[in-house]
Amino acid sequence: MTLRLPRTALSIAELDELDHDGVVRFVRALEDSGHRMVWIPEVAGREAFTTAALVLGATKRMIVGNGVARALERVPKSAGSAAFDLAAAYPGRYVLGLGVSGAVRERGVGPLPFLRDYLDGVDETLARRGGGRVPRVLGAYSAGITRLAAERADGLITFLVTPEHTRWARETIGPETFLSVVHWAVVGRDRATARDIARERLAYYLTLPHQIAKLTRLGFTDADLAPPGSDRLLDALVACGTPDQVREALRQQYDAGATQVAVSLVGPLDDAKLDAYRALTEEEN
Template identity: 40%
Template sequence: MGNVVEAARRALGPAGVMLPVSFTGLPPAAAQREAAVRLSEAGWPAVWTNEVVGGKDALVQLAVLLAATERTVFGTAVANLWAREPQTLHAAAAQLAEAYPGRFVLGLGVGYPAQAEGTGRRFGSPLATVRDYRERMDAPTAPPAPEAAYPRLIAANGPKMLALAGELADGALPAGVPPEFTAEARRVLGPDKLLVVCLPDVTEETAAARVAAQRAAGADHVVLMLPRDGDFAEGAAKLVALHEVVEAGR
């Protein structure tokens, strides 16, 4: 088992949260920093963020939030490969990993055809696109990216992408899947890969049971997500309150 996977399992813990997601507006940086600090103080070991191609750079966002906190692990769920060149993504990720050792996890996804078209490119085969992108991430650059390791996960909601994640990455990051899928993902990946599962539309009543079911099925870490496009501050407060609920259910 690679050291990067072992270290990530320890750092991430059993569950984390996704910052409230909105496709209608981006909260001010000050509000995001305040939310990240509150979530850290509440006891959440990991906080994740999404990416909107052309509307928000997830790695820039996490650079701001990493600087505002001391221990919290931050991850992308997911960084969209259409948003930047593969070498640029690796360079940015490696710089975050160097600046904040053990506190950054890269989740990478192919997204949707409309996102590719929005950048003037053709979507093509998702498997071929992800394979090509992942292989080009480590291509030489001048200057070279920092030699800092960080976990690399591939968003995978199907058997072929799961197999590719097991081959080319440190693990997989499926979203909105039942425990049965998680159990199959663990079987495909084997014990030496990191399995992070995102759960959408979590409520206070369902959070603990859903986390327990996913963990029992083989997930290393579960990301709790609220319904999207709600008020950012109210969403952050709900996530703070969820920590006690999830802990009580363990």
């Protein structure tokens, strides 16, 4: 199955900070601005599938992907059944995204065999529910799970990576498999200010062993990864400047092989950020 999704998307971490009504207002504003797809990360508090249902129900045409739901948070039956219902209720508008971290080793199994078995369980659930194919992607950075995304899913989604990683991922999954790259950006600020804004959010990820391992493989040193992160690290991971300058920076990901780039705007959700979201729809319209 070739996954066809908009060339540009958003990854909206802001939902963790909003109540029900705030989520509804926010995603409707994004849709009204012309955005056609959002990925919902599962990070600080919101549950993946209920949040996807909320966003799908609050919008009319928006495509919504779990980007990504944590497989360790629920058994395959729960993930598969929830995904089946969302895909059935909103045809063509839902994408299941799944990922697993190295924390799974505490259960005595590696991430690759765990996720392979997990996908078996999801498929068994879908078959029991009546069959049908729910579009799905895997979040991955290791070679094994990246290849699994090409073998057992419709695509791959990555996060906090450089174009060099995107080029490697494209070579690994082949020319046809869908590849979405989530890239941080700060619109309307200079480089120094953008670094300061992004460092606050990056602090959490610099505590996660699988993120540290990924960034180390990308050539960053212990000095780069020591909190709060070096200027070199921030400059590689965060696009900044005017909307056109941000688009130019993101073009490097397309040139490296991304099918889609999902922009994640860093910083507080205020009027300036909403204006930045509106400005970034110009390329799509």
